[in-house]
Amino acid sequence: MQINYRKELEKIPVYVPGKPIDDVKRELGLSKVVKLASNENPLGFSPKARDAVNAILTEANLYPDGNATLLKNAIAGKFGIEPEMVLPTCGSDEMVDLIAKSFINCGDEVVMADITFPRYYITSQMMGAAIKIIPLKNLSYDIERFKKAITADTKIVWLCNPNNPTGTTFSEQELSDLLEMVPASTLVVYDEAYYEFASGEGYPKNSLAYLKKYKNMLVMRTLSKAYGLAGFRVGYTIGDPELLNVINRVRNPFNVTLLTQAAAIAAILDDEFLQKVVDNNDRGKEYIYKEFGRLGIEFAKTEANHIIFNAKKDSIQVFEALLRKGVIIRPIKGFSPETWLRVSIGTMEENRVFAEALEAVLAE
Numbered sequence: 001m002q003i004n005y006r007k008e009l010e011k012i013p014v015y016v017p018g019k020p021i022d023d024v025k026r027e028l029g030l031s032k033v034v035k036l037a038s039n040e041n042p043l044g045f046s047p048k049a050r051d052a053v054n055a056i057l058t059e060a061n062l063y064p065d066g067n068a069t070l071l072k073n074a075i076a077g078k079f080g081i082e083p084e085m086v087l088p089t090c091g092s093d094e095m096v097d098l099i100a101k102s103f104i105n106c107g108d109e110v111v112m113a114d115i116t117f118p119r120y121y122i123t124s125q126m127m128g129a130a131i132k133i134i135p136l137k138n139l140s141y142d143i144e145r146f147k148k149a150i151t152a153d154t155k156i157v158w159l160c161n162p163n164n165p166t167g168t169t170f171s172e173q174e175l176s177d178l179l180e181m182v183p184a185s186t187l188v189v190y191d192e193a194y195y196e197f198a199s200g201e202g203y204p205k206n207s208l209a210y211l212k213k214y215k216n217m218l219v220m221r222t223l224s225k226a227y228g229l230a231g232f233r234v235g236y237t238i239g240d241p242e243l244l245n246v247i248n249r250v251r252n253p254f255n256v257t258l259l260t261q262a263a264a265i266a267a268i269l270d271d272e273f274l275q276k277v278v279d280n281n282d283r284g285k286e287y288i289y290k291e292f293g294r295l296g297i298e299f300a301k302t303e304a305n306h307i308i309f310n311a312k313k314d315s316i317q318v319f320e321a322l323l324r325k326g327v328i329i330r331p332i333k334g335f336s337p338e339t340w341l342r343v344s345i346g347t348m349e350e351n352r353v354f355a356e357a358l359e360a361v362l363a364e
Helices: 021-028 047-059 069-079 091-103 119-126 143-149 172-181 207-212 241-248 258-268 271-295 315-324 348-363
Strands: 086-089 109-113 130-134 154-160 187-191 217-222 235-239 306-310 340-344
Touching: 021 315, 047 258, 069 086, 069 235, 069 258, 086 091, 086 241, 091 119, 091 154, 091 187, 091 217, 091 235, 091 241, 109 119, 119 130, 119 154, 130 143, 143 172, 172 187, 172 207, 207 217, 207 235, 235 241, 271 306, 271 348, 315 340, 315 348
Parallel strands: 109 130, 109 154, 154 187, 187 217
Antiparallel strands: 086 235, 217 235, 306 340
8 A cells, every 4th residue: 555544543453343134144044143243222213213204304405403402402301401511423433533533642641441342442542542451350340440540641531331342330439439539631431321221239320410520521322222223323422511612623513414313302202112122121131141040151240231251162153153043143352261252132032042042052
């Protein structure tokens, strides 16, 4: 390649998405495939969101509201905050990138866990950050080691709670202790992509209350998971308006489409559908726990819509064997040995298909 590119990109791999269902069917000659690889909502999305999109289709020739005013108002009303504290984006992925572009200079120190949402690492690396990696402890964030790693030179701390891919959490007390010692000049990015599923004792369910005291904190949430709008690509971040205004300087003006804004407004106000999703997830994880116990498989209890487990066999081999049986899950990189995989919680039928296929694969 004769055209030079930024040296920071040399070590960044191209993202490899999960295999699409149609590709697996075609490649392996299968008539039915269950996809439990991408933490998608197995119940789809709110019918009210579908109605909202249909109603606004005639306006699709127009640019969307670049301020996403009505969506901001809907989110603000739901959580009792000011609309100026809300910034919608094209999924949480876009916000992670915007934060990195806005706040990280080459050489700036950032702190994150070793096994967590990979976009934190990639975007920080893209900006030339000096990255401090904190190993997980018992499959969970080691907050004490985070506290020791953070210094006056730390620019950003990336936190994911519940964590992806482990589904584990850290407590309200741990979050409070961490925020109390973080310098005011350090940005704390607190990612709650799986917030709606978390109900464990001690989980910081009212994280937005911290924003009154800690102006250096941003709370990220998404409508891709519990709300089922993954294909629409929409997330939102809540924080101090001054921080969000900095990010707005690099944000594309029409980053959340007209149809997406309509769907998001309807979805976020449909509490009845959300409760169905959470109930299905709770039943599904208990079923999978029981099956893992029956099969003698080590796993981590989850507060998200996915579960990690130790197959005690090479994760790629297990992944490929399940693929041949029409079940798509995801191997996890970073664990040693590499025998851990992640399965999304599906419908009860999909969960049963997965359990039966896994039992057969492990017996081979």
